[in-house]
Amino acid sequence: MTDHAELTNIFADLSRLARQSVQAVSARVTFEDKGAGSFDPVTALDRDIEKLMRDYLLAKHPDHGVWGEEFGWSNEGSPIHWSIDPIDGTRAFICGLPSWCVLVGYLREGRHQAGMIDCPSLGELLVAVGGTTLRNGEPVVASNCMSLATARLATTDPCLFDKDEAASFSAVRQRTLVTRYGLDALAYARVATGDLDLVIENKLQRHDLDALVPVVRGAGGHVGDWSGGEDWDVGRIVAAASRALYDEAVAVLSR
Structure with missing residues (x-):
């Protein structure tokens, strides 16, 4: 051990x-x-x-x-x-x-x-x-942001979303305060340090995400998939500063 x-x-x-x-x-x-x-x-x-x-x-x-x-x-x-x-x-x-x-x-x-x-x-x-x-x-401690209306959102490249995924991401983005692009794993580090509140991505492999999950969770954030579970192999990941923010984002993504 x-x-x-x-x-x-x-x-x-x-x-x-x-x-x-x-x-x-x-x-x-x-x-x-x-x-x-x-x-x-x-x-x-x-x-x-x-x-x-x-x-x-x-x-x-x-x-x-x-x-x-x-x-x-x-x-x-x-x-x-x-x-x-x-x-x-x-x-x-x-x-x-x-x-x-x-x-x-x-x-x-x-x-x-x-x-x-x-x-x-x-x-x-x-x-x-x-x-x-x-x-x-x-x-470090995540921001504990509780709602999309005050959330700082990030994704590495919106062009990676397919048509339906892009529409779902856009629905979340339109409800947030500000959106930044191009950060890769640094975005998850910034959720952990309280500087970003939400990251939504797709097409992640296990080597992309296995380090991110404990780092965000250890700062008080929540990480799961787009459906509210933990199906990591699908590669659709949501990392949020709070469980409430995660749940709201997932509710919009799944519409």
């Missing part, structure tokens, strides 16, 4: 490994397109970070599973596993924008237990362990 102190230390080590890799990268970043029909960039840094973190975790806990975006599974079927997205927001990264993050989730029997959103360009490390989220060692 991995205790809270060990988890905190592991996340600190993973952040250190990722940031050391980032510092070694030259100013000019090259990338490949691994998409099939849509642009999906990957860089050498994506692979380097994941390999370093994967090797570290398996050396420390050889019986744990590790699932990463770039290299897939090690020890698939283990009751405890780590979910890695080495760079969430690679499009932002190759454009020189600071919103990309390093994501690591810790799950037991498929349930989210702890997570890390590391924002190297901003010097922020958010870690959720034991039901509490810390930013650079200090507790």
Whole structure:
């Protein structure tokens, strides 16, 4: 069993490994397109970070599973596993924008237990362990915004919604105070820190979301799917500063 102190230390080590890799990268970043029909960039840094973190975790806990975006599974079927997205927001990264993050989730029997959103360009490390989220060692709390009318909403790219999803998202957006785009995982970090109130997205893979769920929940927010449940594999995610705000958003989305 991995205790809270060990988890905190592991996340600190993973952040250190990722940031050391980032510092070694030259100013000019090259990338490949691994998409099939849509642009999906990957860089050498994506692979380097994941390999370093994967090797570290398996050396420390050889019986744990590790699932990463770039290299897939090690020890698939283990009751405890780590979910890695080495760079969430690679499009932002190759454009020189600071919103990309390093994501690591810790799950037991498929349930989210702890997570890390590391924002190297901003010097922020958010870690959720034991039901509490810390930013650079200090507790953070979601805003507790209770209604769409006062909510600050975000989604990474509204063009990713299909026709029906776009109509549902627009119905929510028209009821909110302000909407911002292009933040990737940083939007969820900002829900946890109280600076945004609501994030609505689709087409998320497990490596995109496994770290986000505990970080938002550890700050007092609520995360679920568009139907009010926790069907993570569908990839439609709502993260809200309060359960009341989540329920109101879901009610609009499901109309």
